[in-house]
Amino acid sequence: MELNHSLALTMRRLSLVLGVLALIAFFGTQAKPASAATSPSFVRIIHASPFVGTADVFVDGSKLLSSFAFGAVTDYAAIPPGPHKVQIALVGKGIGASALTETLTVNPGSAYTVAAIGTQASNLSLQVFADNNVLAPGTTKFRVYQLSPDAGSVTVAAGGQTLVNAISYQNASNYLIIPAGGYTFDVNSPTNNATLSTSATHDTNKVASLFVVGMFNGTPKSALVTAQAEGLPGVPNTGSDPYALSRTDTVQSLTPWLWPLGIASLLLIGSGFFIRKVIVK
């Protein structure tokens, strides 16, 4: 009787332990390391201020751009996310003679176009646009940035077709999807009864930009600046269904073998309680 009791107790404990272990294996907990790496922010700068001539651009006290000419636009540069002190001074005058000092705050992984704008010292500023460079497969993404202070609301057309209607100063259009190829863009300023034109070739899977800068009545004279950035694909799908049967395989996939073990674990646990009941009886 005592032997039976000990055996039953041992069996119960063993079955409980095995059952719990099997359940843990069945659910297959797997810890994933948290993402600790922070992505930089990406910023391109366009000089669109008629007030400041060729300039030096400083970020956080260090010179980022030298002899930055009006109408020039940079590539996207990676900078740490967060706030940054941006200063713009006339070329060669040094950071102490900055005509513009402003804090620019950017988010990790995001891309921005930052336009230096303003027609006088009192309205110099940075106009920040959040960009989306995800590509449109097989086509071109296109965006207009209206940075001409006296253009008013402009209309952008190509081949007689209106692409962007009535876009005002300090604004950027939505992204348009246009076929890749050569274009002649016509930017009409009803305010000035004037049209600017420029030609550009835009490639497949790229992101194209058209900047309207300068003064229709003044200097520097109004102009159209084009730029093109690489379009970004989405991340790949490199995972596979773990429950799928391979076409050349006749053996069941790894994961379903855990099902019998899971059922077995429940049976073991149940047997442990059953034994206890019998003993109590």
Added chain:
Amino acid sequence: MHVIRVILRLVALVMILVLGACGNSASKTAELATARANSGISTPTRGFLAGGDARKTAEKPVPLLIPVRLVISAIEINASIESVGIRPDGDLATPAHNPWEDVGWYDLGPLPSERGSSVIDGHLDRPGGYPAVFWRLRDMQVGDDVQVTSNAGKTLHFRVTRIAYYPPDQAPLQDIFGNLGGRYLNLITCAGDWIPSQHQTTLRLVVYTSLD
């Protein structure tokens, strides 16, 4: 006695179930070992310079420095590199010739030697859960060496600088594909749990490296 018989029958049932699974597992283990071994076997690069691509070769010269082999000693990867583009939905494509053993270099981006972010992807696993070429990418650590050899025989060394996991809709695409601040090679595969309704995993693993 009756109780003991019941227990023995339960144990026997368990043994049958477990042994049956182990039997499957044993053959699976053998196949997994074969799969892992195959990932290190040099396979000819198909569809690139031979056979069906003879027309392409005749039409325009094949540029040098196309990456053809990826070696990561730390996790025992020695894989052929296929050129991949984008899918119709705009996502990066994956290797097509040998999907589970090869890795794919995004050929619309920069070469590994050029300024910018060159990207190589590879499958995490195969249907049914067998490991694929990037199964052990998760084991990489900052500082690990990544070698890329070109079709001209030149080998470049990259060093792991960051490792990160992202939900696929939150992956920083500009960082992964569009960082012009240096010469980078970023490795990407799936991670996390399988979502049957979405036919994808919950995460993407990106290993960022920089040219040594």
